Amino acid sequence: MSPDPPDPQLLDLAQSFRTTLRHTVFLSRSMDSDGDITAMQMSTLGMAADAPLRVSRVAANLGIRVPSATEQIIKLEQAGLVSRQPDPTDSRAVLVKLTAQGRAAWEEAGRRRNARVAALLARLDDGERATLAAALPVIQKINHTLG
């Protein structure tokens, strides 16, 4: 239970990683101004794009509490992007389902954001892009370590 003995090299990498992340969050925030759809809303629509899911699942995936998810989902519903339907297998639950309009908005916003990010990546050389591409799975692995 004692904290691992601090490996200096690991701490250095952690420091760099942390600094990079901080700036990245910042970048992510500025990318966020997509007109009207927030990053959270994008994520929510993306989940529902695969299959309808419960409010509690949305909350868990977003890392927020259920009441907060309800709030966001109601806004998406009012915008006509999702619908809320009782789960036929469990009347307590509510299924969040993407509407046709929601799917269109999600895809369109995704295209816009991809284009914007691609424009940034275009300024890298091939080697840098390869390095980045190789690292993304590693970062994903780190992200999933939390689970």
Add this chain to the structure above:
Amino acid sequence: MSPDPPDPQLLDLAQSFRTTLRHTVFLSRSMDSDGDITAMQMSTLGMAADAPLRVSRVAANLGIRVPSATEQIIKLEQAGLVSRQPDPTDSRAVLVKLTAQGRAAWEEAGRRRNARVAALLARLDDGERATLAAALPVIQKINHTLG
């Protein structure tokens, strides 16, 4: 001025990058619960750790408006972590300066966070860590492209 012709490969990478970033922001948020110091406050203290700086500089570096920066800085001041002093060279300006207590708190929080991140990185193998280390400068470069 027309948007670059979409290079499919670039868009793919952009898509992966975007997805990874989203999860990373999420990770970053969960790392944020450091007891009492928020990520923004950490950044602010970090800036002041180098040298006293103006409120407007803090705002610019954080990507927020001046009134919002004032708000945060006042909180840090009330917590005894920074002091606010008039700039001797320009009486309109206010210099945000780290107090001894502020420096201690900043270093301590940095250590805690590094340790936490290092614990995540410890679960990677050497090759993955090398891949990650190689990519950090690239990501930094992307971040700075915004400027």
Add this chain to the structure above:
DNA sequence: GCTCATAGTTAGGCAGCCTAACATTCTTCC
């Protein structure tokens, strides 16, 4: 010295998150 730009602060409002309390439905166990 008047005018205009610059640096911060104050005031008021909005969005997103939280906890606590509640209604409803499912599950378990007798």
Add this chain to the structure above:
DNA sequence: GGAAGAATGTTAGGCTGCCTAACTATGAGC
């Protein structure tokens, strides 16, 4: 089958962080 408890959402109320608009005070230029 019925009571007790668990699970799913929603509602209510509050907090934080961000914003814009309006204001004060100082600096800079003609």
